[in-house]
Amino acid sequence: MGNGTRIGKVRGLGSAHQGTHHWLLQRFTAAGNLVLVLWLVFSLLLMPGYSYLAMASWLASPFAATAMVLLIISTFWHARLGMQVMLEDYVHGANRFVAILLLNLIFVAAAVFGIVAVIRIALGAV
């Protein structure tokens, strides 16, 4: 582009056509969270107790294991998107790039850990 001001350069470039992608994913995962976390809330409310056996046999059922894996994917995705918006507001320059990079790495690793734990419970490590 030319030698204009920064705002002028941006106007010359136009839209990247990615503006709504993040926003839409935040809404899709919000709908997923609403269903899945309410499932978790009611499951916890309906459980007779919270002993190891009660928790392990609950998560060992295929339905609960599936719901929990979906919950991990939906909540971690939603949380990652939300924390990115927060970081974009409060962290600037090169620090912002590093912060969002770390955010992505940590959330992918943490979500995979959670899914592996659920699979281990569901496949009968108990």
Next chain:
Amino acid sequence: MADARGGNRYARPRPLSPHLSIWKWGPAMLSSILHRVTGNAMATLGLLILLWMLGAIAAGPQAYAVFAAVMGNPVGIIVLIGISWSFFNHMCSGIRHLVMDVGAGFEVERNNRAAIISIVCGVVLTVAFWLVILLK
């Protein structure tokens, strides 16, 4: 030549947005900041506790006993109450956001009322949740 604001030294100064200190507090502002605080609390502490619970169950009875002992003591319960309130508050203000996403509820009266209702509902649902758990 770039100046401190990142613009061109010879360009007209860009208008700056006034910051937090200048605004008078209102329900919409309170709902907004609570949505952000509760969301980030769940994204960090809430998901960490969820992973700890799942990892402990996967690891076996001894690991789960440590998790249950930490979460069962008064400090752990207070943290869990905070996380559950974060969820119910975030859920209620999130539903309010989905309504506003379709362009509804921007009239000052209705917007403020919905903000207050979402905050009150978050607290009521948290109390109801813990009454069921603790009276079991």
